[in-house]
Amino acid sequence: MQMDERKRKILRAIVMDYIATAEPIGSRTIARKFDLGVSPATIRNEMADLEDLGFIEQPYTSAGRIPSDAGYRYFVDCLMDPQALSEEDKETIERESTKRIHEIQEVISHTSKLLSELTNLTSLVLGPHKGKSTFGKMHFLPYQPGQVIMVLVKENGVVENHIIDIAENLTAEELQHVAGVFNQKMRGFSLGQVKRSLLHEIYSELSRQRQLIDSTMDRLRAVLDDDEEEERIYLGGTLNMLNQPEFRDLGKVKTLFKVFEENESLKKLLHPHQEGLNVTIGGENILKEFWDCSVISSTYKVNGLTIGAVGVIGPTRMDYANVIAIVDFMTRSLTEVLTRGRPRGY
Amino acid sequence: MQMDERKRKILRAIVMDYIATAEPIGSRTIARKFDLGVSPATIRNEMADLEDLGFIEQPYTSAGRIPSDAGYRYFVDCLMDPQALSEEDKETIERESTKRIHEIQEVISHTSKLLSELTNLTSLVLGPHKGKSTFGKMHFLPYQPGQVIMVLVKENGVVENHIIDIAENLTAEELQHVAGVFNQKMRGFSLGQVKRSLLHEIYSELSRQRQLIDSTMDRLRAVLDDDEEEERIYLGGTLNMLNQPEFRDLGKVKTLFKVFEENESLKKLLHPHQEGLNVTIGGENILKEFWDCSVISSTYKVNGLTIGAVGVIGPTRMDYANVIAIVDFMTRSLTEVLTRGRPRGY
DNA sequence: TGTTAGCACTCATCAAGGGAGAGTGCTAAC
DNA sequence: GTTAGCACTCTCCCTTGATGAGTGCTAACA
Known part of the structure; x- marks a missing residue:
């Protein structure tokens, strides 16, 4: 037939x-x-x-x-007739995105809020992944007796500071020397790459500061490793789900919200099968909790490089034409804002 | 009668x-x-x-x-028989609180999670208010051509870093000189207190770095002012509410969760009428959305000074004796952890 | 005088039954 | 190929009646 x-x-x-x-x-x-x-x-x-x-x-x-x-x-x-975004929505997005915002976190959470308001659905935004974070440069600054501030500049430009315990009798010169050795030996390395031989080099050059090196390495290891997977996910408008008649059942709401609390699962929903716009309908979703939901998602870029994704989740019975138009326009706008404004943090 | x-x-x-x-x-x-x-x-x-x-x-x-x-x-x-905390719960709390944690945020969110797990209710934790944040010390570190990292150490020990745009031709010595003047003149001042005369002093001593001073001051102003009201509130176990039979009604759930999304309202629930433990029952609550809920809250301290509050919210039909014991023990434990461990960030 | 048994009454809950309404599949006529 | 007609099916909603838990009142009891 x-x-x-x-x-x-x-x-x-x-x-x-x-x-x-x-x-x-x-x-x-x-x-x-x-x-x-x-x-x-x-x-x-x-x-x-x-x-x-x-x-x-x-x-x-x-x-x-x-x-x-x-x-x-x-x-x-x-x-479906591919639907143009309503002028009203278009204006809203454009108005909101011209606000000058410094931190990438703010841009993202703002996007998430806007998306859920426009669609009356739940929005998901996957923050930019930072790539492997590699050692760029470090400095020690005085803090308190027995502690110093380690300022770490990663190669991607992110700056972090951490407090490290040290022996009280270390002088400023010694600290600077240690930082110098680290900077010389480790630039460009991620922690996974620090080979035993390199560690030996550092130890042998700084035989007296073993304790400081250990605690510094400990901290670096934690920081540089953590980051690789530190793609935060932002949720917005979870309450909108409660307005959908398909979620009048409390049991469903409970399982749904339980998944909302687990970031890891949510990421799976967003990880795009391909660049650009994706529509995942009902049983096509990986998580069975969302088999009666659809996800419209799209990726955003900076300088042509895909670094994250935004999406909307709602019942399979959603206004696809409209939501697709909104998500599509939103990612374009986000891409532009990020490329133009370059807020800190990625 | x-x-x-x-x-x-x-x-x-x-x-x-x-x-x-x-x-x-x-x-x-x-x-x-x-x-x-x-x-x-x-x-x-x-x-x-x-x-x-x-x-x-x-x-x-x-x-x-x-x-x-x-x-x-x-x-x-x-x-009510004042109930002693079960040995099991006591151990859990003690075990969890001995984990060495560096950031105050982690301590707080961890507390919140633990509290909701032990009580099977929703927990609220009001982060420490930081008082006025005052200038302690600053350093400039090289970043990229045309930009430097300003590392700001506040008097309460918090360390932050910020990127500042500078003229490309400034030398390291000049930067250090500027930082030195700031450190000398501004220690202990909050931005509100920086008087015109002080500003004049700085300008006159550093007549050539006007632009750098301006952008530094701008950033300092933003940072030090912002902080005063930044009492974040942490919610845990909101889903536990759904297990309570009194919230089998979707309408109730919706109004409840709506309030959960607004931090400002929640703070009202916690702001303690008096030091120490408070029990607020049903209609005694300020927000009418919580007239069928009770709140058990208590304040925690650092060095004898009250800096925040933790609480638990649940239906009026809650196990008061048990919850009171948990909240009470928890704040004592938190007070101790904070006083002893002094994590960063407040 | 305080306590108890007995009794009539009330109200929610649950299961069963019975239209009403919306919709279907099939068949036969156009 | 299209349509009208018809018997049939199933949900929804209302009613009904039985059940059970609980009450207030009254009268008897120690």
């Missing part, structure tokens, strides 16, 4: 009506609401075909039909 | 049973479960009196009775 124009029209009508009303729709109602020029009986026959094709299903005998995952997929791929 | 010993016993039975079961309890059941040595009929008479006194109420005619806010209050003030 093949899809013909009339089947397409009917499927389109079913999907659009269900998106709007969240109620199963029957042949009679379709005939009344949409002007297809055929009788309910004809529509019934076509609907039986559509069900055989797997595009629609009945929640129970003699209820109306609702789209299946495959139906949504066909709708998104073939039937 | 007066409370006598028998009335007290009956009220105690009602509160304790309702805390355990969340079901209204009737005279017959009380007689069966609790060994009071009187018949259901007698208990009925006493219950009528307790209702007149306002300590218990009926959800509807011929249901059992449940405690009113006043009933809980009387229970907490007069009837």
Whole structure:
């Protein structure tokens, strides 16, 4: 059996009506609401075909039909009118993104908030991944008796400071010497790469400062290793989920919110299968908790390099055309803001 | 009418049973479960009196009775056996608090998590307020052409770093000189206190670095001012609320979670009326969204100075004795950890 | 006088039953 | 190929009635 124009029209009508009303729709109602020029009986026959094709299903005998995952997929791929963003939304995004913001965290959380407000869904934003963080340069500064500040400048430009305990009798010159050796030997290395031989070199050059080296290395190890996976994820508008009729059930809400609390799982939802815009529908999601949700996501870039992703999650019954337009525009805007403004922190 | 010993016993039975079961309890059941040595009929008479006194109420005619806010209050003030913390919980807290943690944020969020796990309720922790943050010391470190790192050590020990744009032709010596002047003139001042005369002094001593001073001052102003109100609040175990039978209603959950999203309101719940432990029951809460919740909170200190608060929020039907023991022990432990360990960041 | 047993009454909860309504599939006519 | 007609199915919602827990009142009891 093949899809013909009339089947397409009917499927389109079913999907659009269900998106709007969240109620199963029957042949009679379709005939009344949409002007297809055929009788309910004809529509019934076509609907039986559509069900055989797997595009629609009945929640129970003699209820109306609702789209299946495959139906949504066909709708998104073939039937949907690509919708332009409303002028109003466009203005909102542009207005919000011209605010000058210094920290990347702020940009991200702001994006997340905006996205959930525009879509009335839950937004996810994956912060920029920082690549392997490698040693750039370090300095010691005096702090308190027995402690110094280690200022670490990574090669990607991030600056951090850490307090380190030291022996009280170390002089400023000795500290500077140690920092000098570290800077000379370690530039460009990530901690994973620090080979035993290098460590030996450092130890032998600084035989007297063994304790300082140890605590410095300890801290560096923690910092440089941690970072690799420190892609924070930002959630916004989780409460919007509660407005969706499909989550009137408390059990569902609970499992959903439980996943929201685990960052690791959420990242999986966003990790894009390909660059650019992705639509993942229902059972296509990796996590079974989200088998009745769809995720629209897209990647953002800095200087042509993909560094993170933003997405929106909602019930499979979502307004795909609209949400896709919003997510798409949003990533473009974010890419532009980041490339132009270059806030700190990545 | 007066409370006598028998009335007290009956009220105690009602509160304790309702805390355990969340079901209204009737005279017959009380007689069966609790060994009071009187018949259901007698208990009925006493219950009528307790209702007149306002300590218990009926959800509807011929249901059992449940405690009113006043009933809980009387229970907490007069009837409850002050309960010692279970050895198990005590050990957990002590074990967790001996983990060496460097950042205050970690200590706080860890506390919050622990608290919600032990009580199965939602925890609130108000981070330390930092008082006015005052200038301690600063250093400039090289960063990139046209930019330097300003490392700022506040008098309370917090270390921050900020990137500042400078003219490219400044030498290291000049920078060091500028920092030296700042350090000499500004130690102990908050930005609000920097008087015009002081500024003049700095300008006149460093007439050639006007631009650097301006951008440094700008940044300092932003940093030191911001801090005063930055009391972050930490929430833990919000999902635990969903396990409480009183929140089986989605509408309630929604209003509750909405408040959870607004930090400002939450702070109101915690801001203690008095030092030490506070129990706020139902309608005693300021926010009407929490009129069927109780808050147990307590303040924690560093070196005898109160700097923050921790609390637990749950339905009025909570195990007061146990939760009070946990919150109390937790603040003592936190106070000790902070005073002894002095983590960075406050 | 305080305590108890007995009794009529109230109200929520639950299961069963019975339209009403929406929708379907099939068949036969157009 | 399209349509009208019809029997059938299933959910939803309302009613009904039984059950059970609990109450207040009254009268008897120690």
